[in-house]
Amino acid sequence: MTLQARLDAFKADFEAGKPPYNVPPAVIETMHRATAELIASGAAGRALKAGDRAPAFTLPDPDGRPVSSAALLAEGPLVVSFYRGVWCPYCNMELQALQAALPAFEAVGAKLLAISPQSAPNSRKSARQNGLAFPILSDAGNEVAAAFGLRFRLPDYLVELYKSLKNDLPAFNGDDSWTLPMPGRFVIDRDGTILYAEVNPDYTRRPEPEELLPAIRRAAEAAA
Numbered sequence: 001m002t003l004q005a006r007l008d009a010f011k012a013d014f015e016a017g018k019p020p021y022n023v024p025p026a027v028i029e030t031m032h033r034a035t036a037e038l039i040a041s042g043a044a045g046r047a048l049k050a051g052d053r054a055p056a057f058t059l060p061d062p063d064g065r066p067v068s069s070a071a072l073l074a075e076g077p078l079v080v081s082f083y084r085g086v087w088c089p090y091c092n093m094e095l096q097a098l099q100a101a102l103p104a105f106e107a108v109g110a111k112l113l114a115i116s117p118q119s120a121p122n123s124r125k126s127a128r129q130n131g132l133a134f135p136i137l138s139d140a141g142n143e144v145a146a147a148f149g150l151r152f153r154l155p156d157y158l159v160e161l162y163k164s165l166k167n168d169l170p171a172f173n174g175d176d177s178w179t180l181p182m183p184g185r186f187v188i189d190r191d192g193t194i195l196y197a198e199v200n201p202d203y204t205r206r207p208e209p210e211e212l213l214p215a216i217r218r219a220a221e222a223a224a
Helices: 003-015 025-040 069-073 089-107 120-130 140-147 156-164 169-173 209-223
Strands: 058-060 066-068 078-082 111-116 136-138 151-153 179-181 184-188 194-199
Touching: 003 089, 025 156, 058 136, 066 069, 069 078, 078 089, 089 111, 089 120, 089 209, 111 120, 120 136, 140 151, 140 179, 184 209, 194 209
Parallel strands: 078 111, 111 136
Antiparallel strands: 058 066, 078 184, 151 179, 184 194
16 A cells, blocks of 8 residues: 555544544544645745755754764765654654665665654654654754745644644644644755655645655766
């Protein structure tokens, strides 16, 4: 089953209120409203695109060790996935799919890492829960996400919904900004040029990891 098929199946069960979710229709309507407004805002169109320069960054891994994009790019192309957090089932399914694709990425010399605004303990949970063998980095305040054009603030009505659902982003992330990244995937060449960019304001839509491989192979061939 493809990643998107898995996401669609989960979404259908969740929005139908099937056990164990039992989500009221009003909750689904509010989530749809927020997604529609983010799409209409045009925010995704302002994110970095293929051909742009990727901002350099250094972020801590779950053990507090700094991980530098420049150091990783010195070794080969870099695949970067921005995700919302361990509390997001769509993100967890995408992380699992990326883990399954990791050998294919590594076979052509690429490194893979994922970035979220969550705190180190929650990043450790992400890695453990999803069986990940690639770095999970903490982007406090979504500062690096903002540099890529992905950060947005949740509207007040969605903040209130999250609070009612006990989805406490300040607790997950260690800051009270109530911001998230739009999910985004980037392939960055060794010189810092973005070769592939996919950003979707609808968090239930994610590209198949295999879609990144042509850009990774181009980078590998150019370096050979």
